[in-house]
Amino acid sequence: AIQLTQSPLSLSASLGDRVTITCRASQDIRGGLGWYQQKPGKAPKLLIYDASSLQSGVSSRFRGSGFGTDFTLTISSLQPEDVASYYCQQFTDYPLTFGGGTNVEIK
Amino acid sequence: QVQLQQWGAGLLKPSETLSLTCAVYGGSFSGYYWSWIRQSPGKGLEWIGNIDHGGSTNYNPSLESRVTISVDTSKNQFSLKLNAVTAADTAVYYCADQTRGDAFDIWGQGTRVTVS
Numbered sequence: 001a002i003q004l005t006q007s008p009l010s011l012s013a014s015l016g017d018r019v020t021i022t023c024r025a026s027q028d029i030r031g032g033l034g035w036y037q038q039k040p041g042k043a044p045k046l047l048i049y050d051a052s053s054l055q056s057g058v059s060s061r062f063r064g065s066g067f068g069t070d071f072t073l074t075i076s077s078l079q080p081e082d083v084a085s086y087y088c089q090q091f092t093d094y095p096l097t098f099g100g101g102t103n104v105e106i107k
Numbered sequence: 108q109v110q111l112q113q114w115g116a117g118l119l120k121p122s123e124t125l126s127l128t129c130a131v132y133g134g135s136f137s138g139y140y141w142s143w144i145r146q147s148p149g150k151g152l153e154w155i156g157n158i159d160h161g162g163s164t165n166y167n168p169s170l171e172s173r174v175t176i177s178v179d180t181s182k183n184q185f186s187l188k189l190n191a192v193t194a195a196d197t198a199v200y201y202c203a204d205q206t207r208g209d210a211f212d213i214w215g216q217g218t219r220v221t222v223s
Binding site for chain 2: 001032034036042043044045046048049050055087089091094095096097098099100101
């Protein structure tokens with residue numbers, strides 16, 4: 001199975017800061033990556049698909065980039081509503097797998 | 108706008124069978140794949156398996172021996188059965204849709220299942 005390693009495990013940043021989360025795949029997954037935001041007690045919400053395509057209705061503060069094995073989710077200006085856990089997920093090969101998650105907090 | 112609504116028993120005893128159903132509302136039942144995903148307390152997300160419109164399935168090898176996913180296109184529903192549950196199967200279970208065949212863009216509300 002393809003392993004996805006996210007870093008950092010958690011981060012604390014100030015309002016308005018630029019935040020970057022990385023996801024590394026154990027093998028080449030081309031552009032087959034999605035990013036999700038999950039708030040406590042809620043289902044995950046798709047933010048980015050195909051590594052860099054913004055899901056309809058999602059704030060343009062979120063940007064995805066990368067290809068192959070290294071991927072990045074960037075929040076351009078951290079807002080209070082961005083406090084959540086973030087997960088990457090690959091859909092290139094079965095079994096579909098998720099990264100371990102990154103918790104984002106406000107400093 | 109497509110929505111997923113799921114239901115099923117929330118409390119099971121060890122060795123029983125977990126059974127959940129997910130209904131697709133508000134749109135065409137013509138997505139690429141429908142999946143089941145779980146999240147254990149305080150842990151990350153684990154994909155269980157999926158099914159397509161024709162009934163072809165893919166399962167996570169870690170659960171494959173105990174899992175069955177089925178689809179009823181006449182009711183716009185798909186279902187999960189997980190046999191011989193143990194405490195390790197305690198989790199929130201989600202159904203999800205891959206309407207483009209890639210990422211999970213629509214999710215159910217989640218069902219908390221406890222095995223005790």
